[in-house]
Amino acid sequence: MNNPWNNRRPSARPPRATPLPRADAPAAPAARGNGDELRLFGVNAVLAAFNQRPQAVRKIYLLEGLIPRMQPLLKWCVANRIGYRVVEDGDLNKLSGTTHHEGVVADVRRAPVLELSQWLQQLPEGPVLALWLDGVGNPHNLGAILRSAAHFGVGGLLLAEGSTLGISGAAARVAEGGAEAVSLVQLPATAEAMAQLRQAGFSLAATLVEGGSNVFAADLPQRLVYVMGAEAEGMDRALAAACDLQVSIPGSGAVESLNVASATAVLLAQWARSRIA
Numbered sequence: 001m002n003n004p005w006n007n008r009r010p011s012a013r014p015p016r017a018t019p020l021p022r023a024d025a026p027a028a029p030a031a032r033g034n035g036d037e038l039r040l041f042g043v044n045a046v047l048a049a050f051n052q053r054p055q056a057v058r059k060i061y062l063l064e065g066l067i068p069r070m071q072p073l074l075k076w077c078v079a080n081r082i083g084y085r086v087v088e089d090g091d092l093n094k095l096s097g098t099t100h101h102e103g104v105v106a107d108v109r110r111a112p113v114l115e116l117s118q119w120l121q122q123l124p125e126g127p128v129l130a131l132w133l134d135g136v137g138n139p140h141n142l143g144a145i146l147r148s149a150a151h152f153g154v155g156g157l158l159l160a161e162g163s164t165l166g167i168s169g170a171a172a173r174v175a176e177g178g179a180e181a182v183s184l185v186q187l188p189a190t191a192e193a194m195a196q197l198r199q200a201g202f203s204l205a206a207t208l209v210e211g212g213s214n215v216f217a218a219d220l221p222q223r224l225v226y227v228m229g230a231e232a233e234g235m236d237r238a239l240a241a242a243c244d245l246q247v248s249i250p251g252s253g254a255v256e257s258l259n260v261a262s263a264t265a266v267l268l269a270q271w272a273r274s275r276i277a
Contacts, residue, residue: 038110039169041092041101047073048177049108056109060084061095063103070104096169110167111184116193119156119185120200127222129271132158132187132204134239135230136260137165143174144261145228150178152268156185158225161193190239197225198244205247206240207267209257212248215267220274226267228260 037058040046043066050057050073060077062070064086077084092101131154136142142165149157159165163186172179187193194204203221206212207228227243229235240246249258249266258266 036109037107038167038172039096040106040108040172041096041098041104041169042173042176043069043102043104044177045169045172045175045179046104046106048180049106049172050076052180053108053111054080056111057082057106058109059107061087061092061105063087063089063092066103098170100173102173111180113159113166113184113186114156116158116185116187116196119183120196123155123200127275128155128202128224129268130154130156130158130185130202130225131264132160132225132227133163133165134160134227134235136228137230139168139171140174141259141261142167143171143179145264146171146175146178146182148178148261148265148268150175150181152272154182154268156183158185158187158193161187161189190242194242203245204243205245206235206243207263208240208246208248209234210248212246214250215247215270216250218245218247220271222275224271226264226271228264230260 040049046060047070054076057073057077059082060070060073062084067074067086074084076082087095089103092103092105093099095101095105129152131145131149133142133145136145146157146167148154167179167184188196197204200223202223202225204225204227205220207226227235227239229240247267249263251258257263
């Protein structure tokens with residue numbers, strides 16, 4: 001029986017530094033939730049983690065065809081005695097739990113989630129944009145939000161008190177490296193979080209499907225937190241009422257609204273445009 005973990009490498013390939021799981025051991029499921037480690041997959045997601053936090057890399061599994069592209073990562077693994085293994089496509093399907101792994105899977109330590117006070121202390125002076133996610137849970141939406149947030153230089157992704165939302169492998173793949181560029185921030189209770197943000201000069205803008213001011217005509221503050229509602233239910237009404245602004249994205253009416261990830265991209269682009277207008 002062919003051993004799927006058989007490491008058949010030409011001599012030019014860097015040697016594997018440490019042993020990895022046996023072929024007959026069950027493949028670990030893709031990591032989710034708030035554990036210490038995260039199973040990443042997708043070329044850009046893995047390379048972004050390596051470029052930003054090389055010390056977080058724990059194991060690498062990849063297809064032979066990706067070796068040239070991954071040479072800097074593999075050389076770093078050898079130098080630091082981090083195990084990597086050349087495997088087959090089916091093995092990556094099992095390791096990642098998807099066929100959308102792009103030929104590479106990595107186990108990495110999770111980036112730390114900052115407390116709100118920590119995040120505020122390290123912010124630069126001047127304009128800062130942040131996103132407060134009120135119930136967003138779909139990993140593909142989260143990944144798309146992170147990609148847009150990284151593109152527009154968002155300073156932080158703020159997670160409501162009690163939120164279990166975290167970066168998953170699927171979210172990181174969709175983010176195409178954006179998950180490494182945006183800080184995750186854990187908020188305290190809503191009233192306390194709002195007080196701390198306002199004290200730091202932020203205004204909060206509730207994003208509504210309808211009933212808010214036209215975001216394209218609104219005077220957006222330099223330090224702004226967009227509060228984004230859940231995919232299906234939208235924003236909590238009490239939270240929306242407590243915000244300083246309520247904004248909506250006008251449209252043709254042909255569809256009820258944009259989904260949360262698409263709406264986020266529009267809102268971020270409008271804030272960025274207002275800074276240079």
